[in-house]
Amino acid sequence: MGGIRLAYQLSGPPDAPPLVLLQALGEGAADWREVTPVLARGRRVYALDLRGDPAWLERLGEITARTLVLAGGPSSHVAQEGIAELAGRLPDGRVVTIPVGHLIHHAAPGEFLAAVSPFLLADGEFGPGS
Template identity: 50%
Template sequence: MLHDITANGLKIHYREEGSPDAPLLVLLHGRTANHNDWNGITQHFARRYHVLAPDLRGHGASDYPGHYAVPDMAADVAALLDGRRATVVGHSLGGVVAYHLAMGHPQLVERLVLEDPAAPLPMTGRPAPVRDDSTGFDWEMIVQTERQLVDPDPAWAEGLARVAVPTLVISGGPSSAIRAEPLAGLIPGAQLATIDVGHLIHMDARAEFLKTVDAFLTS
């Protein structure tokens, strides 16, 4: 089912599947995507979890407020959770939002699965995004989040040292343009798995992605 809710002062559009009585699991999509990015994944997890898959601000049918600080995007998810504790799975930008949720709202996060997100370390040699006629997201979101990813606040890396929940980092390996591996070294006790298919792991290696995540969640 699809819903709209006012969270953190914004309209957040989200998809809901599974029993409301089951443990909560949140899926956070990557940049320029929306909840449909998890088609097929939501159904898998809905067998055991109450699944929420929101459109992050600036994406899909959620509001486009024009300001896109990553901690604010995490606060939107915190408002959606409304005090409930959840397992949080995030891909790419969604993974960055997920670890900010764990840093800023630790009481809401039970476990973290971070699929090929950028570690909060400066990037060099990354080509600037080129605006085209793509729709379904706010281009200002691209501009602002890119700035934060390329030159992150040093406090982000320091904050990861305080994350105290079981965490799995899944890297897309050498085939990915993102180096997620350093992230596992910044989060105490984090596990690292590599599925060398590039950045879109849950799409290009769905079965292996689900097997890896299921093993972590049931361990």
Template identity: 45%
Template sequence: MNGIKLAYRTAGEGPPLVLLHGRTDSGLTWAPFVVHFARRFQVIRPDLRGHGKSPYPGSYALPDMAEDVARLLDDLGVERAAVIGHSLGGMVAYHLAMLHPSRVSRMVLEDPPPPLPIIRAAPEVDPGDPQAEMLLDTERQFAAPDPAWAEGLGRVTVPTMVLYGGPSTHVPADRTAALIPGAKLVTIDVGHLIHADAPQEFLAAVDDFLQDPLEDV
């Protein structure tokens, strides 16, 4: 194991629900939704490595970030959880489902980049920014992902919903959905930050996906 212990916050009781934030964000992005989800779930909000109050180890391989989450579940005594991941957090979520399918009961991926090569301008990075290494390392993986990742998504059996920001987003999340057998694709045309820019539509889609039947979650 890689030895990274993530900072996290918990609330509520019930079946575990892990919320994974996007790049440069933290678990705090989910604060407006905690009360809603905590009515039915034990809500777990980690800061991914290189984010928030978690360690900044200088290495940010997506499979390692997924292993961090698996170790957090071990530490909390959680065998299996539903997972919601936004953007980078969605990529971490689907790596978790590929690496540890028995640990994920259901998966909601909010505008997740597909593990397919992309061409775009490299981000401008301030060398003094503590997240500089994370930005550069993850960007390399966005541009040239391991081909095995796309193949691995084709073997995912976890019930999955992909929320796609529509033509307004820069992320082709619909291509992610196409790689996952049986994935449900829901388009909410507000761009990349669906949970922030369309919170009611986000909650309605997520609740509908998670609630039937609740015992599976």
């Protein structure tokens, strides 16, 4: 990506539409292991290991895909205003809040998948039985 080599875990059918998962600061691609099998049923899932360099934030406006940003609500250590700002930098970004803290996919995997699945279904390419 832009001449920078990134490590990532890959799962799902090679010909499926891509889904990129970004981990929390200090976490890695393995952080998504609980929800990846469900997401990978109908998507090619790229779980990235980012280097902690926030330079990628400056390029968010270049993303052309619809983007779902999940927020953990007031008990998250991440400022929710920052989440809203991040989504606002995306041309087609939207925020869904699941008030369980920062690691939503760990704290509430069912609610996480319930929020993500309809977003992916909007493309008509993902479903629990896919």
